[in-house]
Amino acid sequence: MAITDIKEFAHLTESDVEALGSELDAIRRDVEHSRGKRDARYIRRVIALQRALELSGRALLIGSRRRPLWWGGVGLLSLAKIVENMELGHNVMHGQWDWMNDPEIHSVSWEWDQTGPSAHWKRAHNYSHHTFTNIVGMDDDIGFGVLRMTRDEKWRPVNALQPLANLLLAATFEWGIAIHDRKFAVDLEGAGRRQLDSQANRDFVRKIFRQVSKDFVLFPVLSGRAWKTTLSANATANLVRNLWAYVVIFCGHFPDGAEKFTMAEFENETRHEWYLRQMLGSANFRSGPVLGLLSGNLSYQIEHHLFPDLPSNRYPEIAERVQQLCQKYDLPYTTGSLFGQYLLALRTIHKLALPDSWLSATSDDAPETSSERKFAALRGSLAPSGVRHGLASALRVLREQKAGMLRERKAARRRR
Numbered sequence: 001m002a003i004t005d006i007k008e009f010a011h012l013t014e015s016d017v018e019a020l021g022s023e024l025d026a027i028r029r030d031v032e033h034s035r036g037k038r039d040a041r042y043i044r045r046v047i048a049l050q051r052a053l054e055l056s057g058r059a060l061l062i063g064s065r066r067r068p069l070w071w072g073g074v075g076l077l078s079l080a081k082i083v084e085n086m087e088l089g090h091n092v093m094h095g096q097w098d099w100m101n102d103p104e105i106h107s108v109s110w111e112w113d114q115t116g117p118s119a120h121w122k123r124a125h126n127y128s129h130h131t132f133t134n135i136v137g138m139d140d141d142i143g144f145g146v147l148r149m150t151r152d153e154k155w156r157p158v159n160a161l162q163p164l165a166n167l168l169l170a171a172t173f174e175w176g177i178a179i180h181d182r183k184f185a186v187d188l189e190g191a192g193r194r195q196l197d198s199q200a201n202r203d204f205v206r207k208i209f210r211q212v213s214k215d216f217v218l219f220p221v222l223s224g225r226a227w228k229t230t231l232s233a234n235a236t237a238n239l240v241r242n243l244w245a246y247v248v249i250f251c252g253h254f255p256d257g258a259e260k261f262t263m264a265e266f267e268n269e270t271r272h273e274w275y276l277r278q279m280l281g282s283a284n285f286r287s288g289p290v291l292g293l294l295s296g297n298l299s300y301q302i303e304h305h306l307f308p309d310l311p312s313n314r315y316p317e318i319a320e321r322v323q324q325l326c327q328k329y330d331l332p333y334t335t336g337s338l339f340g341q342y343l344l345a346l347r348t349i350h351k352l353a354l355p356d357s358w359l360s361a362t363s364d365d366a367p368e369t370s371s372e373r374k375f376a377a378l379r380g381s382l383a384p385s386g387v388r389h390g391l392a393s394a395l396r397v398l399r400e401q402k403a404g405m406l407r408e409r410k411a412a413r414r415r416r
Contacts, residue, residue: 001363001371002136002152002260006269006276009259009372011390012329020329021272024306027321031310035099042313043097043105046087046293054080057237058219064229074233078240079294084113085245086296087312093122095309116178117185117207120200124184130308134253134281135261141253142260144169144180148352150260151363155355162353166346173242173249178204244294247342251285252301254345256367257334258283278305279326280391284319284335291338292316302333330390344368374398 003009007017057076064070089112091097097105111118124140132138136152143149146169148159169176182204191198215234223230252258259280269277279302287299292315298304300315303322310318326333336344348368351359361367365374375394378401 002150002262002265002369003280003371004262004264005372006261006265006273006280009375009391010276010280010331011375011394012276016329016390017270017272017276020325021270021275023325024272024275024322027318028307028310031307031314031318032099035311039311039313040097040100040102043092043100043311046083047105050080050083050088053077053083061219061230061233062223062226064223064226064233070229070233073230074236074240077233077237081113081237081241082244082294085241086248086298087293088112088296089114089118090296090298091312093118094126096311098309113211114174114178115208115211116174116181117203119203120181120185121177123188124181126308128184130305132266133278133305134259135263135266137263138266140180140184144176145183146176147349149254149348150369151352151356151359151361151366152260152262152369155352159353163350166349170243170246171239173246174238178207247338248295248298250345251338251341252283252298252304254348254368255283255334255336255341256344256348257332258368260369275306278302279322279331281305282334283341284333285338285341286335287338299338302335326392330392332392332395377401 007014010017012020053076057073057078057080060069060073060076064073089110092105092110093107093112095107098107100106103109107122112121129139129141134142136142136150143153146165147162148155182200185200185203186195186198189198189200191200195201215238216231219234220227220231261277261281265277282302282305284302285295285299287295292299297312297315300312300319303315303318304312306322307318323333325331335341344367352368359366363369364371375398378394378397
């Protein structure tokens with residue numbers, strides 16, 4: 001099963017965890033005290049860039065009956081929607097820019113260019129996901145209620161279809177998130193599932209009407225004779241945005257090394273243990289400035305989960321300090337290429353479509369989920385020697401032991 005004791009899993013003492021948490025608190029204070037003009041200038045420039053991309057794309061689509069203009073319009077509009085969704089909508093609604101006291105760039109007032117209402121997303125994501133990150137049975141973002149992403153979830157026959165369900169989720173990601181968040185809003189309101197006139201459902205329908213009218217009625221009509229090609233271009237840009245957002249989110253939450261946890265771990269969790277859970281339950285992918293912008297700086301998913309309300313443009317510098325802490329406390333810093341991280345998530349999706357009886361590993365020692373019990377054979381192997389032996393060392397020794405056993409089995413087969 002998933003992790004029940006995070007300190008044992010991380011090979012850290014209670015004092016280690018408190019010291020680590022204090023150093024992370026210091027990072028937060030440093031960034032909060034240094035927020036200022038350069039950060040405000042950054043977000044305003046991103047807003048100006050996003051609006052220029054959208055305006056340029058919409059202008060090109062007026063002539064979209066010409067194939068080059070269609071492609072140019074789709075490209076610019078896709079970029080505009082990606083930047084608005086990832087670096088603006090997601091991060092503004094996390095409250096990353098509330099300190100500016102700008103009513104236009106504030107978590108209370110921002111409504112993003114996506115099917116689901118911002119209020120629904122903030123309730124489901126900011127509270128539920130970021131509080132209960134990767135806790136099986138509490139964090140509904142583990143598979144979004146569609147995919148089985150850990151062996152701690154019982155296999156059902158419908159899971160055999162999850163490779164196809166994954167493709168559908170990727171193509172309609174904004175709708176999947178909207179429906180997922182609407183359910184949370186309905187439950188929070190206390191409305192019945194069949195109560196169609198609930199406030200949550202009214203907000204949901206109103207936002208759908210607004211989005212569909214904008215992309216599939218208003219702008220096609222404004223394009224005049226090019227309305228058909230504009231409509232197809234808008235649909236294509238939405239598809240591109242959905243696929244990109246899906247890839248970024250899955251690379252940050254489901255590669256190997258993004259651990260899962262039990263409710264038992266959460267019950268007595270301290271604030272500093274929450275920090276540790278965010279570090280062990282998230283994964284990064286390598287990025288430069290452009291890829292960072294297009295991913296909403298969620299290429300630094302570990303840093304985002306540690307400090308979801310700090311400005312996203314500060315994550316690269318925060319990441320340097322977090323990596324130093326990982327080295328100091330001998331913790332893994334899970335990262336890789338975008339392509340590599342997505343392949344690991346995709347492998348989990350297809351692998352867990354199969355019944356557990358068809359799989360070799362267990363939920364205590366599998367690439368996508370594990371527990372402190374995987375280290376049972378190592379007890380005593382990491383004896384104190386004046387050097388801290390944490391999770392990174394334990395994982396390395398475990399890999400070496402498994403590699404050694406594999407070599408022995410191969411040698412034994414050759415001797416037969």
